[in-house]
Amino acid sequence: MPASVEVFEIVPVVRGMGASKITIRRSDLEALEHSPANDAALRDRVQIAEAGPAPGGLRDESVYPRFTWGIVPVLKFSEPLHGDLGLRLNASYELRPGLVLSGSVFQKLGGNFDGCEFCKESLLPQVRSDAYRYNLDSDLAVERLTLAWYAKPAENLYARVNIGYLERMHGGISTELLWKPVDSRLALGAEVNFTKQRDPGGMGFGYVRVPADGSPSYHYEHEAVSGHISAYYDFGGGYLGQVDIGRYLAGDSGATFSLDREFANGIKLGAYATLTSASAEEFGEGSFDKGIRVTIPMNWLLGHPDRGEFNTTMRSLQRDGGARLEVDGRLYNSVRDYHLGVLDTQWGRVWR
Numbered sequence: 001m002p003a004s005v006e007v008f009e010i011v012p013v014v015r016g017m018g019a020s021k022i023t024i025r026r027s028d029l030e031a032l033e034h035s036p037a038n039d040a041a042l043r044d045r046v047q048i049a050e051a052g053p054a055p056g057g058l059r060d061e062s063v064y065p066r067f068t069w070g071i072v073p074v075l076k077f078s079e080p081l082h083g084d085l086g087l088r089l090n091a092s093y094e095l096r097p098g099l100v101l102s103g104s105v106f107q108k109l110g111g112n113f114d115g116c117e118f119c120k121e122s123l124l125p126q127v128r129s130d131a132y133r134y135n136l137d138s139d140l141a142v143e144r145l146t147l148a149w150y151a152k153p154a155e156n157l158y159a160r161v162n163i164g165y166l167e168r169m170h171g172g173i174s175t176e177l178l179w180k181p182v183d184s185r186l187a188l189g190a191e192v193n194f195t196k197q198r199d200p201g202g203m204g205f206g207y208v209r210v211p212a213d214g215s216p217s218y219h220y221e222h223e224a225v226s227g228h229i230s231a232y233y234d235f236g237g238g239y240l241g242q243v244d245i246g247r248y249l250a251g252d253s254g255a256t257f258s259l260d261r262e263f264a265n266g267i268k269l270g271a272y273a274t275l276t277s278a279s280a281e282e283f284g285e286g287s288f289d290k291g292i293r294v295t296i297p298m299n300w301l302l303g304h305p306d307r308g309e310f311n312t313t314m315r316s317l318q319r320d321g322g323a324r325l326e327v328d329g330r331l332y333n334s335v336r337d338y339h340l341g342v343l344d345t346q347w348g349r350v351w352r
Contacts, residue, residue: 001026011051012338015150015329016098017158018051019338020182039348048340050155050182066094070308074106076135084111084135088143102328103145103165111135123282124320127169127224127249131318133200134168141204143168148329156181158331167326170195170224170249171207178331182339185234187332192227193325195249224249226325228256232332234341238262240270249323252276256322264345266297274322282321289322291315 001008003026010022028045032038069091076084086109092102122129134141146164153159158178165171172195180187199206228246235241242258254276262268273290280287291313298308336342 019335021051023047098150104143108139124250128323174327187232189230250320252278268295278321
């Protein structure tokens with residue numbers, strides 16, 4: 001940039017939304033370039049604030065539409081020591097800022113999962129214990145195919161709407177609103193979903209239909225309204241807490257409590273427990289849902305910058321109580337990387 005430009009305002013854009021605004025002065029960069037501990041000294045002079053609306057004249061329209069894709073190996077656990085190994089093709093087509101058409105296709109290569117007899121005995125709608133049908137009925141399937149809209153309706157507010165096949169078992173519409181100031185440890189969110197159970201056969205297009213005689217072939221309330229009010233809190237030191245209160249896919253109501261530890265390399269380990277109105281008898285073996293989850297950023301594995309992540313959840317048994325929709329692109333983890341806290345932990349690389 002020419003010497004006449006003294007102030008730089010950098011706005012990280014996530015899914016078409018400005019996540020924050022980092023203001024840096026040229027004179028500070030020049031004065032501190034060769035100083036000791038220059039990263040901390042520069043951080044003291046940099047301002048990080050709410051992004052606000054992006055000036056229309058500064059948006060680079062040449063990057064849209066934008067198409068990205070990738071193939072990754074996947075191990076899908078259906079129950080402990082049982083699952084399927086395959087390949088997942090992910091693709092995303094950003095039509096314009098905030099409007100994204102995306103999907104994923106899974107090709108099964110092998111596995112040791114032959115069935116799940118006890119799953120058929122569930123006393124709750126089979127919103128998760130029916131997953132074995134989806135593993136057995138088709139080796140090639142469309143896991144997800146959605147049109148998503150992201151926007152910032154007001155200061156510190158982020159919004160999301162996903163329509164289509166939201167996950168392998170359910171399709172419909174998912175909406176979310178998040179309040180997250182740039183400089184706040186606390187965030188509040190609300191999510192409402194209307195879903196139907198997808199057809200397990202073939203590529204997964206279509207939805208489960210109730211036979212004409214009224215006897216369903218799947219013990220599942222084919223249409224479901226679910227949603228949660230959520231609170232997120234960054235305790236510092238990499239510890240993140242989350243509480244979700246609301247209605248789950250099987251119609252039970254309750255709360256999920258989560259605690260995660262995020263390390264400097266981006267790896268995240270966490271545990272959660274869900275207590276709902278479903279009794280221990282209705283829930284089945286295990287009495288309530290709980291598990292351990294692991295997130296590994298792809299850039300740590302690949303050795304170069306990449307926004308992809310490897311996620312897995314380990315639980316003793318997948319049951320129907322406390323089941324949530326596995327929708328892509330939830331807002332909190334999308335925007336927090338560019339807010340105070342996470343941004344400060346990565347600030348030491350600013351001169352690289």
